Amino acid sequence: METAALLAAARVAGLRIATAESCTGGMIAAALTDPPGASHVFDRGFVTYSNAAKVEMLGVLPATLDAFGAVSEAVAREMAAGALARSGATLAVAVTGIAGPGGSEFKPEGRVCFALARGGSVTSETCDFGALGRDGVRRASLHHALALLAQAVTTGA
Structure with missing residues (x-):
């Protein structure tokens, strides 16, 4: 589903989207705000590159980071739940991973670990895109996150 169609469907469903x-x-936030009319659906995006930002902006627990590391479904779930709790959104997607190199x-x-939060429900999954290079992993993550939202x-x- 193209991004404009995703936004149109979200608008019809009465949803507001946040990203973490x-x-x-x-x-992901850039892709969601590219089509005209995005403001009817997109609430806000959190870019939490550092662990400190994940804790301060999204409420990720330091204990979760210590136990599982930033690249984990546990952290992705807390990121998505935090984005939902700290926004006017009704649906949030979170992404955390190893883009590379390395x-x-x-x-x-x-x-890359992904999570979706909606209402009281949070789901997560991990994708191994392989060593596509930094740009390739980031683009694959973008497309997967948009597909999850769709x-x-x-x-x-």
Whole structure:
């Protein structure tokens, strides 16, 4: 679904969207605000690249960061829930990952964790895009986040 159609469907559904981004650095918010009329649906975006920003802006618990690391579904879920709680949005997407270059044996380049928060529900998933290079991982993350939002808007999930 193209971004304009996603926004139109969200508007019909009466949804407001917020983003919480780490490795994408605001790319999702930029894509959502590109089409005219985005202000009817897009509430705000949080770019929380550092762990301190995740804690201060989104309320991610330091204990969660210590236990699981920034690139984890646990942190993505807290990011999404925090974006929802700190905005006028009814749907939030969060992204945190290893864009590269680099990574580790346990968290390789291209691993990205996503979460969606809506109402009292938060879901998460991890994608391993592989070593696509920094730009490739960030673009793949952008497209996946938009697809998650489109699915949530069209299915009501």
